[in-house]
Every structure is written in structure tokens, then in C-alpha cells.
Amino acid sequence: MQILAIDSSSLVASAAIVTEEKLLAEYTTDFKKTHSQTLLPMIDAVTSMTGFDLKDLDAIAVAAGPGSFTGLRIGSATAKGLAQALEIPILPVPTVDAMAYHFFGTQMLICPLMDARRDQVYTGLYRFHQDVFETVWPQCAVSAEALAEQINMRKEPVILNGDGVPVQMEYLQAHLQVPFFVAPPHVARQRAGSVGALALFYLRQGKIAPEEAWQHKPEYLRVSQAERERKEKGAGSDEH
């Protein structure tokens, strides 16, 4: 199986070609330039550099959320356009899961955290049982306080990565009661290689169902601000 994997859920833009056996190519950047301008040229680069024919792809894996709403949509629309034109399925991979999959085989608890603004992080807890990847606490949008509580109750050393780490470092240093280790640069953020590799693993495990282009949409983990405010207003008026 040969997969084109995409992650544009945060400031990182990343594209990779992953096979059952290896990472054929990966292009990852982390700087302030819109994914609209970088993502497709990066996909063009990984395919043309390796002389890869798009017709040989079996699926498109995409970091399907959570993440920046616009970032997710650029990745998702790109995946959907490619999948529609190539008539192949999309493999939606939870963004936080893929960030945890970087740490194959570790004995430690793994906690990616993405800055979600509004005093929250997108996070989750994961571990490996030898080579089997397991979700301990599924990805969600929570406060740093709720996250610290989840980590502390497990009383295990934990690996942290993601762009939420620098944002929450002060709070975590003050509140984590377990040893914690911040991931080094090569696994500090999202990478499409992990999205593709985890898609293959989840597919074998039956944990994700391939979707057709028209079926796929991002998993934002949050309603829009307008919907939230409307619900809050509605709830308020019900009380009167």
C-alpha cells in the first residue's frame, strides 16, 4: 500500500509518501506562510523528486483534526480534491494520535498538546504496549488544568510534544507531579510521515474506515463561535 499523507493542522505544513515498509519522502516546514501557498507545492515536490506517479497511490491520509480550522480545511480540501481526481479513498487520522505515534516503542506515557487558544489545548494520552499503539485518553479540547489532572492520576513519566508545550510550560512545571520530558526538535511537532504510518496501523487494526472524497470532513472538536454564542443565548433565555 502506498499513501500520500498530509498534515496542515497547525503552523506546520507536512506532506509525505509512506509505504508499508518505509518513508519514501517527507517535506515538513514550520514557519508563518499560509498552507494555501505551501501545501500543494510541497506535495508536488515530494512526488516529482521521487518520480512518483500519483496513479500508484492507494489512499490519501490526512490529519483530520483537531487543529486550526482554516489549516484543517486546506489539508482536507486538498486531500478531497486529490482523492476525487484519483478515485481513491481518504484515511482520516486523528491529529493528536499521529503526533503521539512519533514515539514508537516508548515505555512512557505520551501527551501531545496543541495550542487551542481560549485557554485550552487539544490533547490526549497514549502509550505503546511493545509495538501496539493504544489510546489512553482520546483527543479532546480541555484546559491545562484538566490535562494536568489526567496526567497526575496516572503517576507515570510522560513525553510532551506539540505547539501547546511552550504555551503551557509555566503551568505544567508548576502542576505536573510526574517526571516529564519535552520532545526534541525532529519529533516536537506534526509530521506527515507519522500520519501515513499511523493510517496504515489503524487500517490494519480496523480503527479507521476509508472514506470517499465527498464523505470526508474535518473533525474540529469545536462548534463555530456563532453557533456557540447562539446556544449560550438560547440556554440563557430558557432560564427566564
Add this chain to the structure above:
Amino acid sequence: MKEDILILAIESSCDETAASVVKNGRTVLSNVIFSQIALHTQYGGVVPEIASRKHIEKINQVISEALQQAGVTLAEIDAVAVTYGPGLVGALLVGVATAKALAFAAKKPLIGVHHIEGHICANYITNPELEPPFICLVVSGGHTHLVRVTDYGKYEILGRTRDDAAGEAYDKVARAIGLGYPGGPKIDKLAKEGNPKAIPFPRAHVADAPYDFSFSGLKSAVLNYLNSCEMKGEPVNPADVAASFQDAVVDVLVTRAIMAVKESGMNRFAIAGGVASNSAIRSAFTERCRQEGIVFYRPEPVFCTDNAAMIGSAAYYEYQNGVRHGWDLNAIPNLKLGER
């Protein structure tokens, strides 16, 4: 040499998700529009994040239907076109990213199209005999532009609104008299029951810019009128307000546009954009152009609202002019008309 040029066009700049296949810029083989209006009505206007979310859910289906109805496959398409501005950035990005990915995977050229240029080109679809040069008035919820179309793909802006777009003024006045969103069609309908001369609303002129428009003063005058009636305890006749407001808008649009046509020395005039389907505007221009001996063109109503067929038409002439965009094409929310 292949004779027919087939363009797959995609439009997602506001609250319609649309795709179309257009042959040689003039023949529409399919024109699929998924309208989100019902979704936004409960918020009293378009909510950008909700629009973007809906676009991504619908876009592939809309594209499939457009290809299917046209009876062509993606492989048979000559180029993929997409609106890349102006519009809501998040909404535009869905269309742009999808179009780029489709074109890239299918190995087709990509053509980015200006939304307003698309509206103008809607006239080529309905009026096969229309050719540049001509003067075009574009009126929609977000735009009011008086444009000289000098050639295919060549545009000069003669005048524009200094504040609100005409359609925006319609929406705001509609809200003030309790008609709700979208304001244009609702005011147009109610105005038929009212007296257009009942209330003398102002016709604003912009100093030193004879072709520019200003609608915020008119909107304020309507709001002031409603307020003062309320203060004095006088009853308001919403039909008269709608008719008098619309009369002021139509008067300003017609006066400026006809002056531009006469001074240009041309005798062809077209209207375009969502507000161009307004019945009062259409009949006022029909009448005035007849008096002045100007040939008046307008798109069918289905090509006045946001649609992808108009993008496919504009893209055809861009294609013929050799315009091609790269894989780094970005959405440009404030893209200027005529810029390349």
C-alpha cells in the same frame, strides 16, 4: 487541433458552493449550486466559519454532479478554474485548495478567476452576441462597480462605492423594517406595493468622482426616518419605505451608469451581480436604455446570483489569453478587479 474548450469551474467565495462545466466560454453544460442561505438566515447574515464548514462538506458532491450533468469526465476537461477573490477568505480557500488538488492530480492547467469578472462574464452566457467593448454595472451584496470592459479579460474601473455596497444597503434597510435576510429580494417584492415617491430619500453624489457611489447616507436617512416616525408616534408604511428606498438606489445607479455609457461613446451596456436580478433595477435600465438608444444586456437571473458558470466563462477568455496559475495560488479576499 481540438476545437472545443471545456472548463470545470468552482466558486465558493461566499455562501453558495457551486461548480459548472462550460464549453467555449458561452455554452453552459451544467450549473450546480448548493445554496447555504437557509443556514445563515437564522443568524441574520452570512457567518464566515459556518460557510467555510458547509463548503467543505458539499464541494466534492457539487463537482461530481457538475461533471455528471455535463456528461464529461475530469479527463476530458481542458482546465480547472476557481474563484480566488474577492470574498470570504475561509470560504475561498476551500474552493482554491480543492481546485488546485483536482487540477494537480488530473494534470490540468489551473486558472484563478476574479469573482466580479465572473459576474460580468455571466453576460456572455445569456447574450451570445455580446462582445467587448461595453460598460458594465456590477451590483451585489458585497460590490458596486462601474466597469469599462475594453476587451476579453481587460477591465477598467470607472467608479465604485465609497462605503456600503448596494446589496449591503438593501440588507440593512430590510433588517430595519423587519424583513430579515436576504434583503434584496424581500425589499424588491414589498416595494411593488408601495409608493416610490412617498418619502424623498437623498441621492448622494461623490465630489470629484462622478462615477462613484455612496449608499451609507441613504441607509442612514432610512434609519433616521424610521426613528423620527417612532418618536413622533407616526405610523410607518414599510411598503412605502421599501419603494422609496429602492427608487433612490435605482435612480443613482441608472444616472451614473447611463452617464458613463454616453461619455464612453459606446452604445452597449450590461448589468451583473446578485442585485442585477432585482426587478425594479432591470425595468428602470430597460426603459432608460430604450430612450437613449443603448443596447441593454443582462444575465438570466440564475447567472446573476453567485454561480460557477460565470467563472467558467471568464476562465475561458483567461485560458485563451494564456493565463495559468501555479500550485501556490492563494485566496485573496480583497483581490482588485483587473489586476493580473
